[in-house]
Amino acid sequence: MARSVPSFDELMADCEHSAVHLEMRDVYTSEDEAQDFAAWQAGHRHDPTDRASWWTPWLDLIAATTARGVTVRRARVVSQPVTAYIAYEHACTHQNIAAGEHVRWLPRSRASDLLLPGNDLWVMDDRLVRFNLFTGNGEFLHHV
Incomplete structure (x- = not known):
């Protein structure tokens, strides 16, 4: 029997305690952010004080979750x-924080003694892992 895989929004809706996102790439080229990055x-x-100009459905999801x-x-x-791209992400992190996320940065040189997976991921409620797979140039492939 085929099992359906829940959407990311469904996973977040079912989350009860914690959602942890690990990002390890230096470049992401999603269509969603390409225009903002180019700008x-x-x-x-x-302008962090002009929330209407930068608030997105993603931030709605995070704000509802938190x-x-x-x-x-x-x-x-x-x-x-x-x-x-990482400088751009850093400049936009105020958006994540405004939605209620806790964001931390770790230089790769200080991560050498950590056991980290080979792909970005989300861990939900310490029980479910959703890996994000990307191409070599940062285009999103799919979740597993």
Whole structure:
């Protein structure tokens, strides 16, 4: 019998205590962020006080999740010097924090003695893992 895989939104809706996101790539090229990244490279900066200009459905999902009492944490393992994309992510992290996420950064050089998986992932309620698979140039492939 075939099992259906829940969507990410469904997984977040079922989360009761914690959702932890590990990011380990230096570049992501999702279609969702390509325009924002290009605008940032051209000099545009979001005004943190103008929430309507940068609030997204993703941030709605995170805010709804944290409002239910779920702790959402994100760890970014990054190379140094950072890539332009990581500098962009850093500049936009105020958005994640406004939605209720706890975000931390770890230089890759300080992660050498940690046992880390080969792919980005989410861990939900310390019981379920969802891996995010990407191509070599940062395009999203699928979840497993």
